[in-house]
Amino acid sequence: MRVALFITCVNDTLFPGTGRAVVTLLRRLGCEVAFPEAQTCCGQMHLNTGYPQEATRLARHFTDVFAGYDAVVTPSGSCAAMVREQYPRLARAAPGPSFADAVAETAPKVHDLPEFLVDVLGVTDVGASFPHRVAYHPTCHSLRGLRLGDRPARLLGGVRGLELVPLPGAEECCGFGGTFAVKNPAVSAAMCADKVHNVMATGAEVLCAADNSCLMHIGGTLRRQRAGVRVMHLAEILAATEDDPGTGRGAKAGTGSGTGAGTGAAR
Amino acid sequence: MSGVFLGMPAFPENAAAAVQDSQLRFNLRRATRTIRGKRAAVAGELPDWAALRDAGKQIKDHTLRNLDRYLLQLEEAVTRAGGRVHWAADAAEANRIVAGLVEATGETSVVKVKSMATQEIGLNEALAERGITAYETDLAELIVQLGDDWPSHILVPAIHRNRSEIREIFRERMGEWGRPAPEGLTDDPRALAEAARLHLRERFLASEVAISGANFMIAETGTLVVLESEGNGRMCLTLPRTLISVVGIEKLLPTWRDLEVFLQLLPRSSTGERMNPYTSTWTGAAEGQEFHLVLLDNGRTAVLADEVGRQALRCIRCSACLNVCPVYERAGGHAYGSVYPGPIGAILTPQLRRSGTVASRDRLPPSATRDLDASLPYASSLCGACFEVCPVAIDIPEVLVHLRAQAPHPRAERLGMRAAGWVFDRPVRLARAQRLGGRLRRFLPRRLPGPLSAWTDTRDIPDIPAESFRDWWGRTGGGTR
Structure with missing residues (x-):
């Protein structure tokens, strides 16, 4: 195709x-x-x-x-x-x-x-391997706009070694909202404080989502707080295999810093 | 709308103060999450909820499209049943009519059933100017009135107060308004409710005039409907000799059959109950009673002319959108500077006030609520939770975006958006901007200047990559070279 x-x-x-x-x-x-x-x-x-x-x-x-x-x-x-x-x-x-x-x-x-x-494509097992504890944030547009439902969870469920932990209050907005984050910074930050609290409560090593703009917001807050939790796009986890665990560096010829919206761990 | 909000700062400023108020945050978190959970449970238990919601939407849309016809039918039916119908184009006219009607009875006080329409027009303040005291009888409205406060939620106006605050208000203020709070009043909810009951009972028995709103008006019979929880409405509607109801023209339903849908949608969406404790219906004047219906426009026909914005008139004031909104939960109702807070307020207030747009800017003085109203459509992250729970399927995010297009934009933002648009118009410009960013990435400060400092105040910025995706693709053929 x-x-x-x-x-x-x-x-x-x-x-x-x-x-x-x-x-x-x-x-x-x-x-x-x-x-x-x-x-x-x-x-x-x-x-x-x-x-x-x-x-x-x-x-x-x-x-x-x-x-x-x-x-x-x-x-x-x-x-x-x-x-x-x-x-x-x-x-x-x-x-x-x-x-x-x-x-x-x-x-x-x-x-x-x-x-x-x-x-x-009709696949849920994409042959990925990612032996880490992961929480998934479903993002508002995926959840209520596109109605992706449990598709991301099914994909993550097919990843070898991955431990998916439920995120409390997962359906709640992280507070990014595009320019909302700078036009209403106080409320945006207050929303993200709760999201970060819930992420930390999972004990996850990685917070995953299918939208880097939300992850830039949550990841930026985690990083500011030196929380030591990494954010990664779903694609990067699904691309990782046992032979090529260097997620995000993707195809062999890749250069530059790989992983998504970045956290302290990636720096 | 009511004058108490005049000169209020814009939403972001109000919200910035509210999010630091730990008591407010604690109260709101508890209250909204409790009602949210109850609503989800009782809406979820109906297998035909989606169909009911769609029916509610269709009935409202049909009624709004034929509003002229149904309003005349209602007027005729109410008149036939011994009521008198008055038409009010705006708040001032409605207040004048109501004050005149009260004065004609010779009374100087009235009891009130909780009503959004009368708050919208600032009726209590207008009556006070004419020497008439309006006594609120809904428990939460009583708390707000005694506390010299203003409501912060459509359904539970004192949601920002907890029980110890309520106890203080009762102890300090009840005596000034009537029967004082009992000695040794505790903050036990039952004790507080009993104090309110005793205080209000005197008022019900002494009052000759009552003022109400209505949840619904049924055109075919001229019947008005009030749904409530406490029974204070039933007292006000039946005891006094004169009843005056102030109702927005959009509250109409064509038939009793239509009411069936809304008697399911409203309680489940608002209080999270299968059925509300009291449903009162009345048609015209009861024997020995005088009944006046004041039909209120106050901006509604102007909203009706807007093809996207008009869906806000479907609202049945259930508050489900408030209780589920992450912005409302953190900013509280007062930040919205209107009797209609939360997501529905953000789309209803600027439209009803005909304010907050570029077009209205020159018409209104800066002291009005124009800056506040212009900021309301932006008081949302567009997360869509409000649309999902709305029992009449108002696409609130759609209306927010629609109103944002009409709002005045700050100069720096306008320039930024224009520049971004110019860059995105040609891929070569985007590629050059990315390369420039890649080269300058080491010099990017950790704290950004100007409006962008709003980002870096609480969040780090991501590392700028040395190479954009498009340059990587161009250089490697998508990783094949």
Whole structure:
């Protein structure tokens, strides 16, 4: 299957290790991965901050870039939700039928990584090995937007050596919310304090999620507190094998610091 | 809306103070989580909850689309049943009508059933200006009134108070308003409730005029419906000679059949009960009683004109969205500067006040609530928990984003967004920006300046990688070279 990777601007710029992990994983599962280099950003930040015109422009660009692929996979639940849920709304507000047609054509083919693995490829055991104690934070857009349900847990359940521990209050927002984190910093920090408390209560070594923007927020707080808990994108755990435990460094030729949103342990 | 909120700072400032208030945080955490759990249990036990929710949405949408017709039908039915209907375009007109009606009875005091509409218009303050004292009879509203406080929750207005605070308020203030608190009052909830009962009973028996709102109005028969827990509403609706009900025009339901849906949705969503203890219905004036219905617009028809925003008018004031909202739980209701706090308040308040938009900015003085109202649509992380629990499926995140597009944006943010848009317009610009970031990464300070310091105040920034994903892909052919 020929799959286009939508890396997202945040991963492209700040967490390339996650992208390399997705490439490694998808190839291992027999996919041919393309990276359309004209891609930039889905426009979520603009739309959610109140700039729908810029968001529509970026959405048009997205549908141009990703037209014609069998499937588009992205390691971000919130960006996938942006395309699938918000693009049709933007298209209704935009003049002319061509954009609406492009959205109707492309948006349904965009999948968050766990969704693509479980629903499209039909796998839950991806041949990964990660002998660590892991807690999973389901992120709001995956949970209530895309309704991923237990797909991430099933994928993590198939990982050799991984001990998945339940996260108390998992369904509660971590307080990131895009620009919310800087426009309402006090409430955002108060929400994250509770999330971090719950993470620490699990005794997990690694906090995993399928969205690096939430992990940047939780991980940044953990790191500020010198909590000694690492955050990792789901793709990085699923890419790790017994032969190549160096998660996030992904494909052999990779360089740079690997793991996701980073913690004290990664530095 | 009520004048108490005039000149209040914007939400982030209010919230920053609230999150440091340990007593408030403790009270809210306990109370919201308790009700949240109860709601989840009783909503979850109905196999047709999703269908009920959809029916609730459809009925409300249908009614709102045909509001003109149903309102006239209601007026006719209420009039036929011996009531008098008054139409109020805004808060000032509604207050004038109610004050005039009370004055016509010759009374100088009224008892009140808990009502959001009368709080929205600041009725108690308006009556006080005309020398009329309004006595709240709902337990939580009584606590708020005695404490010179204002409500912080739609259903449980004194949610920010715990029982020892309530005991203090009762001991210190009850005597000024009527029968004092009993000697040796403890903070045992039953003792507190008994003190309130004794205090209020005198009031019920002495009052000739009552003012209420209504949860629903049924167009086909002209019947009003109030759901409550304490029985104070039943007292107010039946004992006094004159009953005045102030009701928002969106509270209408076409038929009794429609009510069936909402009598399931509302108690389960609000108090987490299968059924509320008291449901009162009345049609026109009872024998020996005078009944007035004041139909309140106060911005509602303007909201109705907004195709996205109008879904906020489906709200049945259950508060499920407040109880599940992580922002409300930490900021508390007062931070929202409105009688409608929480997620529903964040979309209802700016719309009803017709404020907080670029378009309204020049119309309103800075002393109004315009800066506060402009900040309300941003008082959410868009986590979607409110939409999930809403019994009439109001897509609150959708309306928040819609209102954000109309809000005035700070200059620095506007420039930042424009710059980001410019970079994202061309992949080559993005690649150059990433390379620049990669080169400068060693010089990035641990604490960022300006508005971005809001990030680094509580969180570290991630390490900037030396190479972006796209450059790695370009250099290695996606790891194949």
